[in-house]
Amino acid sequence: MVGGMIRWDLNKLIDQIRSVCEVEESGCWIWRHNRAYPEIMIKRQRQSVARWLLEVTTGETGSVARHSCDRPSCCNPQHLLWGSQADNVEDAFRRGRRHHRKTYIPRQRKIETFARGEAHGQAKLSVNKVRAIRARHTQGESIYRLAKEYNVTKRTIQQIVRRVTWTHV
Numbered sequence: 001m002v003g004g005m006i007r008w009d010l011n012k013l014i015d016q017i018r019s020v021c022e023v024e025e026s027g028c029w030i031w032r033h034n035r036a037y038p039e040i041m042i043k044r045q046r047q048s049v050a051r052w053l054l055e056v057t058t059g060e061t062g063s064v065a066r067h068s069c070d071r072p073s074c075c076n077p078q079h080l081l082w083g084s085q086a087d088n089v090e091d092a093f094r095r096g097r098r099h100h101r102k103t104y105i106p107r108q109r110k111i112e113t114f115a116r117g118e119a120h121g122q123a124k125l126s127v128n129k130v131r132a133i134r135a136r137h138t139q140g141e142s143i144y145r146l147a148k149e150y151n152v153t154k155r156t157i158q159q160i161v162r163r164v165t166w167t168h169v
Contacts, residue, residue, distance in 0.1 A: 013056055017049060017075050028074040036072045053077045064088045070095050116168060124152055130166045137161045 017040075021029035031038035031049065038049040050065035053075060062082030069079040070091070083091075092098040118126055125133075133146055143161070147154045159165040 014053065014077065017053065021075050026069065027076055028069050028071055028079065029076040030071070031073045031075055038073060038075060049075050050080050054080050054082060058082070066091060070097075117166060125150065125160075125166075127166075127169050130160055130169045133157060133160050 018029055020033070021031055023029055039046050040049055040052065041047070042052065048065060050067065054065050054077070055061055057077045057080075060082065064083050064085050064087065066081050066083040066088055067074055067079055068081060069076075071079075074080075089098065117123060129150060133150065136146060137143065137157075143154050143157045147157045150157070156165070
């Protein structure tokens with residue numbers, strides 16, 4: 001160590017990484033420094049420890065370094081594998097770290113979120129209110145008056161009426 005910094009030797013990288021980690025019974029090598037996703041400086045560039053270890057141990061490169069143990073601070077090369085961003089998101093969903101999925105619908109060219117309507121955490125309206133808004137607008141009620149009454153913006157009412165939002169109702 002030089003002045004509090006570790007000089008990384010690319011030939012001994014795995015041993016050096018392990019020396020700055022706490023090895024747990026589960027086999028995880030937990031990075032001691034307070035970083036969720038550990039990084040090191042190699043050739044004057046910040047590198048993800050997980051990506052670097054995978055490149056060194058497998059001789060391959062990939063788009064995303066995934067953790068089979070679901071611990072971002074783990075540096076054990078046996079717990080790391082290559083995958084795509086979609087694989088990573090699917091892992092998060094399956095392991096309960098993400099509660100809604102976004103899926104791309106090519107025909108409509110938009111993102112549909114499964115946490116929608118009243119289930120969405122920031123929803124101000126209910127299904128019944130949305131139906132009432134649409135019915136009243138069809139009968140000639142102004143967007144401005146509806147927005148005032150329901151305490152939302154005119155844009156919100158416009159999107160409801162045009163079925164941009166609340167499409168499931």
